[in-house]
Amino acid sequence: MRQVNHHYQNTYRKKLLAKIESVKTQIFSRNELTRNHSNQEQLRLNRALKTFAEQGHIIKISHGLYAKAMAIDFPNGEKKIILRDSFESIAILALNKLGVQWEYGSAIQAYNRGETTQVPVIFSVKLHSRFRGTISAQGRKVIFEGRINAR
Structure with missing residues (x-):
């Protein structure tokens, strides 16, 4: 620093x-x-x-x-x-503050349903509304599934 x-x-x-x-x-x-x-x-x-x-x-x-x-x-x-706070909670707050409709990514959903014991390492979300920005901090970045934020 x-x-x-x-x-x-x-x-x-x-x-x-x-x-x-x-x-x-x-x-x-x-x-x-x-x-x-x-x-x-x-x-x-x-x-x-x-x-x-x-x-x-x-x-x-x-x-x-x-x-x-x-x-x-x-x-x-x-x-x-x-x-x-954790990067994941900050990212969730940011998406909500920006008014983006979203849900957890497929790996996180599978883990939460108990279908796998593999803990998701990457924080990914599925977007239901368009968002072209990025959310990142400390070398971590939110990954968007479904290509809804593509140009």
């Missing part, structure tokens, strides 16, 4: 970070943080969100969607930024 040293912490960032922490769910969208959609305000928001991501407060998971994060320290002195 890259060390980020900012020579100032302005009140805008402090208020924004407090607003992020007050969000009840683990994910939030840019629209939840500001009502002012002027170009200047959006640029300020971009800079602040980028700084928070570098500092390890948040992780970008999709276009306009962020998840709360935390930093963990290893005994060898390294730091790693991780999601506060």
Whole structure:
């Protein structure tokens, strides 16, 4: 992880970070943080969100969607930024927040029905409504079955 040293912490960032922490769910969208959609305000928001991501407060998971994060320290002195909740639960929250109709993928459904003891490693979902975006974090990605999100 890259060390980020900012020579100032302005009140805008402090208020924004407090607003992020007050969000009840683990994910939030840019629209939840500001009502002012002027170009200047959006640029300020971009800079602040980028700084928070570098500092390890948040992780970008999709276009306009962020998840709360935390930093963990290893005994060898390294730091790693991780999601506060499991990737699967964050992905489910993101799909629901985006209004995408979905169900678990075939491997997860077979495991839940007891048809197999093979634990699914990849988180996959079947989409019932169109979604062209991606949901990813920490090197993991939601896999979409059925090619409904294809162009």
